[in-house]
Amino acid sequence: MSKNGPIALAYHALFVIFMLAPIVVVCWVAFTPEGFLSFPIQHWSLRWFKALAFYPEFVAAFWRSLWLGALSSALAVTVSVPAALAIARYRFRGREAMTALFMSPLMIPNIVLGIAFLRFFTEIGLSGTFIGLVLSHIVIVLPFALRLTLASAIGLDRAIEHAAVSLGASEWTVLKRVTLPLIVPGLASGWALAFINSFDEVTMTVFVAAPGTETLPVRMFLYIQDNIDPLVTSVSACVIAVAVAALVALDRAYGLERLLVGRGSHGR
Amino acid sequence: MAFLALDNLTKSFGSHIAVDRLTLGVEKGEFVSLLGPSGCGKTTTLQMIAGFVEPSAGAITLEGRNLRAVKPAKRGLGIVFQSYALFPHMTVAENVSFGLEMQGIAAAERARRVGETLDLVGLGEFAGRFPRQLSGGQQQRVALARALVIRPQILLLDEPLSNLDAKLREEMQIELRQIQRTVGTTTILVTHDQGEAMALSDRIVVMNHGRAEQIGPPHEAYERPATAFVAGFLGKTNLVNGASVRPERISFAASGLAGTVKTRIFQGNHWLYQVDTADGLVTVIRQNTGEAMPEEGAAVHLAWGAS
Amino acid sequence: MAYLLSLPALLLFAGVVVIPLAMTVILTFHDWGQYKGIEPVFILKNWREVFGDPYYGEMFGRTFRIALIVTVLAALFGAPEAYILNRMKSPWRGIFLLVVLGPLLISVVARTLGWALLFGGNSGLVNKVLLSLGVISGAIPFMFTETGMVVALVHVLMPYMVLSVWAALQRLDPQIENAAVALGAGPLTVLRRIVLPQAMPGILSGGVIVFALAASAFATPAIIGGRRLKVASTLVYDEFLNTLNWPLGAVVAVLLLAALAMIVIGANRLVERRYAQVFG
Numbered sequence: 001m002s003k004n005g006p007i008a009l010a011y012h013a014l015f016v017i018f019m020l021a022p023i024v025v026v027c028w029v030a031f032t033p034e035g036f037l038s039f040p041i042q043h044w045s046l047r048w049f050k051a052l053a054f055y056p057e058f059v060a061a062f063w064r065s066l067w068l069g070a071l072s073s074a075l076a077v078t079v080s081v082p083a084a085l086a087i088a089r090y091r092f093r094g095r096e097a098m099t100a101l102f103m104s105p106l107m108i109p110n111i112v113l114g115i116a117f118l119r120f121f122t123e124i125g126l127s128g129t130f131i132g133l134v135l136s137h138i139v140i141v142l143p144f145a146l147r148l149t150l151a152s153a154i155g156l157d158r159a160i161e162h163a164a165v166s167l168g169a170s171e172w173t174v175l176k177r178v179t180l181p182l183i184v185p186g187l188a189s190g191w192a193l194a195f196i197n198s199f200d201e202v203t204m205t206v207f208v209a210a211p212g213t214e215t216l217p218v219r220m221f222l223y224i225q226d227n228i229d230p231l232v233t234s235v236s237a238c239v240i241a242v243a244v245a246a247l248v249a250l251d252r253a254y255g256l257e258r259l260l261v262g263r264g265s266h267g268r
Numbered sequence: 269m270a271f272l273a274l275d276n277l278t279k280s281f282g283s284h285i286a287v288d289r290l291t292l293g294v295e296k297g298e299f300v301s302l303l304g305p306s307g308c309g310k311t312t313t314l315q316m317i318a319g320f321v322e323p324s325a326g327a328i329t330l331e332g333r334n335l336r337a338v339k340p341a342k343r344g345l346g347i348v349f350q351s352y353a354l355f356p357h358m359t360v361a362e363n364v365s366f367g368l369e370m371q372g373i374a375a376a377e378r379a380r381r382v383g384e385t386l387d388l389v390g391l392g393e394f395a396g397r398f399p400r401q402l403s404g405g406q407q408q409r410v411a412l413a414r415a416l417v418i419r420p421q422i423l424l425l426d427e428p429l430s431n432l433d434a435k436l437r438e439e440m441q442i443e444l445r446q447i448q449r450t451v452g453t454t455t456i457l458v459t460h461d462q463g464e465a466m467a468l469s470d471r472i473v474v475m476n477h478g479r480a481e482q483i484g485p486p487h488e489a490y491e492r493p494a495t496a497f498v499a500g501f502l503g504k505t506n507l508v509n510g511a512s513v514r515p516e517r518i519s520f521a522a523s524g525l526a527g528t529v530k531t532r533i534f535q536g537n538h539w540l541y542q543v544d545t546a547d548g549l550v551t552v553i554r555q556n557t558g559e560a561m562p563e564e565g566a567a568v569h570l571a572w573g574a575s
Numbered sequence: 576m577a578y579l580l581s582l583p584a585l586l587l588f589a590g591v592v593v594i595p596l597a598m599t600v601i602l603t604f605h606d607w608g609q610y611k612g613i614e615p616v617f618i619l620k621n622w623r624e625v626f627g628d629p630y631y632g633e634m635f636g637r638t639f640r641i642a643l644i645v646t647v648l649a650a651l652f653g654a655p656e657a658y659i660l661n662r663m664k665s666p667w668r669g670i671f672l673l674v675v676l677g678p679l680l681i682s683v684v685a686r687t688l689g690w691a692l693l694f695g696g697n698s699g700l701v702n703k704v705l706l707s708l709g710v711i712s713g714a715i716p717f718m719f720t721e722t723g724m725v726v727a728l729v730h731v732l733m734p735y736m737v738l739s740v741w742a743a744l745q746r747l748d749p750q751i752e753n754a755a756v757a758l759g760a761g762p763l764t765v766l767r768r769i770v771l772p773q774a775m776p777g778i779l780s781g782g783v784i785v786f787a788l789a790a791s792a793f794a795t796p797a798i799i800g801g802r803r804l805k806v807a808s809t810l811v812y813d814e815f816l817n818t819l820n821w822p823l824g825a826v827v828a829v830l831l832l833a834a835l836a837m838i839v840i841g842a843n844r845l846v847e848r849r850y851a852q853v854f855g
Contacts, residue, residue: 008659012671015656019675022689022730025700029692039692039700079587082580090577098581101588109791109835111808112599112828113592115815119602119825120595135591142584159353162320165340166347167367167418177366181357200682203793203808207815217794220684224798228691236685243680251673 023240030237032230048234058235061219065199068130068215072137073194076145077187079138084146085179088153106143113140114207121208128210136208140201141194148193152186189254196246269332271296271454272317272422277326279312279478286312288478289326294422294456299448301457301465304475304501310458313475314424317456319343330421341370346415346453350427352407354399360386360410361395367418385417388447405436412444416451423448425457429464441467462502466490474498490514506550515540515553517572520562524571525550532564543568602825613821621826631827638806638831641721642790645728649785650778652729653736657777658770660737661744672741679734687795690727694718694799719801727795732788736781743777744770779846787839791831807831 004012025039032038033045052058086092087099105113117136118127126132156179164174202217209218216239223232270293279287287309294300302310315321317328319340328335335343355363361382368378386392389409399407408428415423428444429437445468448455459465465472466486474482474489474497482494493499499512506513508525516538527545539561541552550570554561562568578585603621606614625631660671678686693701694717702714717723747770755769793808800809807827814824 004659004662008655008662011655012659015652016671016674018730019678019733022686022693022727023678023681024689025692026685026689037692037695039695079584082582083584086577086580092577095577098585101592102584104588104592107787107836107839108596109787109808109828109831111791111793111811112596112832115811115821115825115828116595116599117591118815119598119821120591123598135587138587139591142587146584157351157353159349159351160355162318162340163347163349163353163414164355164366165320166318166343166345167414168341168344168370169366170341173370178355196680200680202682202684203791206793206812217682217684220682220688221794221797224684224688224691228688232688233692236682236688239682239685243682244677247673247677247680251669 026233027237027240029230030234032233034230037228037230037233048230049238051231052234052238055231057214058216058219061214061216062238064130064213065216068133068137069195069198072134072198073141073145073191075134076138076142076194077149077191080142080146080149080190081180081183081187084149084153087150088156102146103143105140110140110201110203114204117204118207128208128213130213132208133205133213133215136204137198137201140204141198144193144197145190148186148190149183152183155186156182185254192250192254269329270294271298271331272456273327273329274313274317275327275329277313277316277328278324279309279316279321280324285478287316287323290475290478290480292473292480292483294454296454297452299445299455299457299468299470301459301469301472302475303459303462303465303472305460308475309478310460310475311426314426314456314458317422318345318347318424344418344420345422345424346418346420347424348408348411348415348426348428350430352399352411352431354407354410354414356399358398359395360391360397360399360402363399363410364414364417367414371418381417385413388416388450389413404432405440408432408440412447416447416453420453423453423455425455425459427459428457430459430461437464444468466502474501476501504551504553508547508550513572515551516555518550518552518570519554519572520552520568521571522569524569526567526569529562529564529566529568532561543570545570599825600829602822603829605822607820607822612819621822624823625826625830634805634810635807635830635834637721637804638790638808639834641724641728641796641806642786644725645732645789646782646786648725648729649733649736650782653733653781654740654774654778657737657740657744658774660741661747675737676734678730683731683794684798686731687727687798690723690730690795691718691798694723718799719804721804723799724796724804724806727799728789728792731792731795732785735784735788736778739781739784740774740777743774743780747773776846776850779842783839783842783846786842787835790835 029037029039029041030048031044031046032041033043033047034041083098083102087095113136117132121127121129121132121136126135160182161174161178164178169177200217201215202221205215205218206221209215214222216235220232220235220239223235272294274290274292277287277290277292278285290309290313292300302313304310312321316323317335319335319338323336330343355366358366364382364385365378368381373381382395383392386395389412391406391409391413394402394406394410399410402410408431411428425444429440432440441464448468457465457468469486471484472482472486472489473480476497482489482498489498490502493502493505493512496507496512499505504515506515506518525545525547527543527550530542530544530549532542533540534556536556538556539554541554541562543550543552552570602613604617604619606616606618606620608614656675660668660675663671693699699717701717702711705711706714715722717726751773752765752769755765760768791808792806793812796804796806797809797812800806805813808831811824811828811831814820814827818824
């Protein structure tokens with residue numbers, strides 16, 4: 001394949017600067033020793049990272065986001081597996097409509113889901129509870145979990161399961177010993193993608209969370225609404241560091257483009 | 269009654285009839301091939317015997333027992349799938365051992381039988397490998413070992429050699445035949461390759477549009493095809509004066525049907541001719557004996573004995 | 576069997592998606608007052624208010640104008656980048672794909688905060704750079720303006736566009752460009768006649784995604800736009816959590832959902848009809 005010319009590479013450089021600039025700036029400003037936002041910074045200091053220790057709500061929100069993401073993603077995957085098998089295996093009435101329903105949280109703006117959940121949870125007394133958070137997050141991450149689970153269920157050679165049956169395996173044994181082990185990579189990537197989406201969700205969660213059940217992005221958002229100071233940049237820097245670590249780990253384990261494009265597309 | 273009997277077996281998908289009143293008896297130890305083009309119903313027939321497809325009508329009996337009443341997992345048939353369908357997350361030994369485990373056989377006995385069967389297919393030293401570390405031919409042998417180790421009453425082979433290249437396929441045909449003779453398992457092979465079916469089988473069932481057009485020994489079907497379809501499917505054939513004549517039965521002679529050589533193709537051990545005659549194009553195959561043969565454009569006479 | 580397997584997911588969605596959405600639609604017909612709260616009656620007051628007051632028309636106009644500009648800019652800048660990425664050699668391609676798509680994994684709040692820092696009033700870094708490069712003659716305001724929202728949203732949503740075009744380019748046979756060159760086409764002709772038409776389905780489907788997300792974006796417009804410059808989602812947020820006029824907020828939300836659904840479904844139809852024959 002032909003190479004990129006100098007103009008293309010210059011364009012590429014500008015593009016990369018554009019994509020990285022705000023992220024780099026956040027991390028940079030986080031190291032300011034000043035009590036106010038200043039850019040570029042004159043000296044380096046960990047003052048605002050240390051200050052995090054005195055804002056327990058950020059730390060608590062971080063752990064809450066972590067648990068919420070892990071739990072809701074695991075539940076979303078659990079619910080996705082049988083549904084994905086049904087969609088992949090059977091031709092039944094309402095199959096298309098059902099798939100569309102499960103994918104609908106991608107189509108419905110999160111702001112709409114947010115107010116719908118707020119109204120619903122207020123009526124049934126779940127407003128501001130962790131259970132409410134989990135339920136709402138299962139719904140918004142389910143499309144991601146289902147998509148990757150479905151892809152691996154469709155990619156599964158049915159003859160392998162038939163082989164197990166012909167060798168005398170019961171339905172339960174086939175599921176446990178053959179089907180599940182073979183779709184585990186799909187489930188793991190589905191969980192990871194679901195987790196990322198849960199961990200970063202703010203638009204819907206802002207309606208469902210209450211003081212005491214705020215997730216990290218919600219806490220950050222509400223904090224910025226009041227004032228932008230170096231503290232929130234140090235929180236953001238931590239979030240970015242975690243994301244970069246996750247990014248590298250995911251890429252090593254699975255290949256980011258495969259995860260995001262949703263199918264195998266290794267270089268030619 | 270035959271060992272395995274299919275009686276008026278029928279399968280329809282909506283208005284499409286995939287298998288149409290197929291009746292077939294297979295004797296114990298026999299090697300029978302279901303042969304036909306894709307969509308002729310051969311695979312559906314195999315799947316009905318295996319239990320993965322529910323027949324619309326008809327009976328399947330094994331030693332007089334109604335097989336339709338038995339769950340697929342309890343039929344005790346050995347199946348080799350077209351894709352091999354090996355368990356990718358298990359080693360070769362674990363693949364072969366799986367069926368024995370399902371039968372509740374003790375570990376020591378399992379290990380002994382797995383080793384024995386892997387030796388039979390010549391894969392003794394590959395027991396610890398995973399399927400993707402094996403070549404296509406080796407995977408095929410694992411699939412065969414996995415099906416044979418449970419000592420099935422019937423071995424079902426679904427296009428088992430279609431994923432191998434031509435040379436390997438020939439080797440595997442010979443080996444498959446030898447293994448089948450050694451263990452003596454009643455075998456049903458599904459294939460679209462007439463050469464493979466004729467090479468391996470005691471009897472072949474030539475199928476078309478869900479129906480059995482002819483059931484009989486390969487030689488008989490080849491020499492005395494019951495229908496034009498069977499004649500055409502089993503090999504090249506010429507229709508001369510309304511009679512079917514195999515190209516290798518026609519020779520160049522001093523007198524006979526007059527014609528002109530249109531094309532001549534050299535194929536190593538034989539020559540393939542297309543000869544323009546008053547009866548249309550006639551295909552002729554002549555052994556390559558090293559002698560000079562008529563060239564393109566030459567005027568020739570064709571002769572054949574009554575068959 | 577299929578229904579049994581899907582039952583858990585179906586129950587969840589019936590309970591936590593269908594019912595709440597239905598309740599939201601019903602909510603739009605309820606009455607609300609400063610002191611009496613929500614009154615479960617059936618009136619069209621909220622709908623009349625939204626359709627009657629030009630404030631809401633202006634707000635929706637702004638929302639979709641921003642979404643459209645963001646979509647066009649993302650396509651204009653993202654598609655070439657996807658093409659350049661696709662032409663890169665093995666280690667670089669993976670690394671820069673990570674750089675371009677990676678921001679998807681970083682919280683929108685953190686990314687928007689970065690832009691707020693860069694814009695930072697008239698003396699922000701962006702203005703300084705643009706001024707020193709001579710691109711602009713005087714400082715332009717980014718904070719609390721549509722311009723700022725557009726820039727930040729283009730950044731936030733760019734990965735989706737690159738991803739979509741990248742996926743389309745992956746299907747492109749690398750030999751096909753050589754074939755065109757061998758037939759005597761210059762590099763620009765190859766781009767215009769061979770690459771662009773094949774990347775088009777990716778650009779269009781990426782455009783649909785970016786448009787939908789831009790029109791319903793919340794955190795970025797809220798942070799950059801501040802309290803004055805409202806788009807649909809920030810207005811809904813205000814009505815629900817500040818003014819507490821839920822029925823009115825619900826009308827705006829339902830309208831946003833309906834408009835988006837119509838636009839997205841319509842655009843998808845168009846794309847499918849156009850390209851079904853070629854790429855089906």
